[in-house]
Amino acid sequence: MRPVDRTTRREQILEVLRAAVSDGTLAPGVHLAEVELSEQLGVSRGTLREALRHLQQDGLLVPDNRGRLSVRVVSAHEVADIFAVRAALEALAAEQVCSRQDRSGAVAVLEDRLAAMAQPAADMGERVTRDLAFHEALCTLSGNDVLHASWRNVSGLARAAVTAAGPSAALANTAAARHAPLVALVRDGDGEGAQRFLRQHMAEAAQNLLTQMGDGSTPS
Numbered sequence: 001m002r003p004v005d006r007t008t009r010r011e012q013i014l015e016v017l018r019a020a021v022s023d024g025t026l027a028p029g030v031h032l033a034e035v036e037l038s039e040q041l042g043v044s045r046g047t048l049r050e051a052l053r054h055l056q057q058d059g060l061l062v063p064d065n066r067g068r069l070s071v072r073v074v075s076a077h078e079v080a081d082i083f084a085v086r087a088a089l090e091a092l093a094a095e096q097v098c099s100r101q102d103r104s105g106a107v108a109v110l111e112d113r114l115a116a117m118a119q120p121a122a123d124m125g126e127r128v129t130r131d132l133a134f135h136e137a138l139c140t141l142s143g144n145d146v147l148h149a150s151w152r153n154v155s156g157l158a159r160a161a162v163t164a165a166g167p168s169a170a171l172a173n174t175a176a177a178r179h180a181p182l183v184a185l186v187r188d189g190d191g192e193g194a195q196r197f198l199r200q201h202m203a204e205a206a207q208n209l210l211t212q213m214g215d216g217s218t219p220s
Helices: 006-022 034-041 045-057 076-098 104-118 124-141 145-165 167-173 176-188 191-212
Strands: 061-063 069-071
Touching: 006 034, 006 045, 006 124, 006 145, 034 045, 045 061, 076 124, 076 145, 076 176, 076 191, 104 124, 104 176, 124 145, 124 167, 124 176, 145 167, 145 191, 167 191, 176 191
Parallel strands: none
Antiparallel strands: 061 069
16 A cells, blocks of 8 residues: 555545455454554544544445454355345336436436546455446435444445455446346336336345355345
8 A cells, every 4th residue: 555645635545444454454354553654644643543434434444353353354144235226216206206306417427437436446455446436426426424324334334345246246237237237117107117227236236246155045
């Protein structure tokens, strides 16, 4: 991991650490030593702790009995649960967006996020971030703040699940082509079709992760 520019160190630390978790540089189960990390990143331990607390709130880090943080290890059972919750939330979001008479603004936002996903990414962390930004945009566009907050609570776990499965599953799940049909369904106002698509989309995403994790069972 690269040293951090002090002028924007708080945001950069968070970005660097999140990317390190996403691409496996900080592997699941690895304990985070504050002294080593603060020296490596060139920041104070107090500033580092702020970023670590944020990642803990996102679900990417977990404390042990002594309060020491480590990268979250996501089980196969949790993968199925995480993506089932996402399917329910995003299906509801899609229904609400599709029910509007004027969806042109929403479609434009989703098209913009889709175009970003189609661009080359510097690393796996960036690919996962673009994927999550697309899905979060759908939840934001629903106008349902409770739904959006609920989605954000599970998004960190989704990122951790992708990390646990490795880059092959992430590449498959974050492909722009997998997401393009949803934009078309929203454009057409096909709420039922969008809901069906998202449930299948999330089931396939979970299955991709489970296969890479060595559990070929079908998510319930």
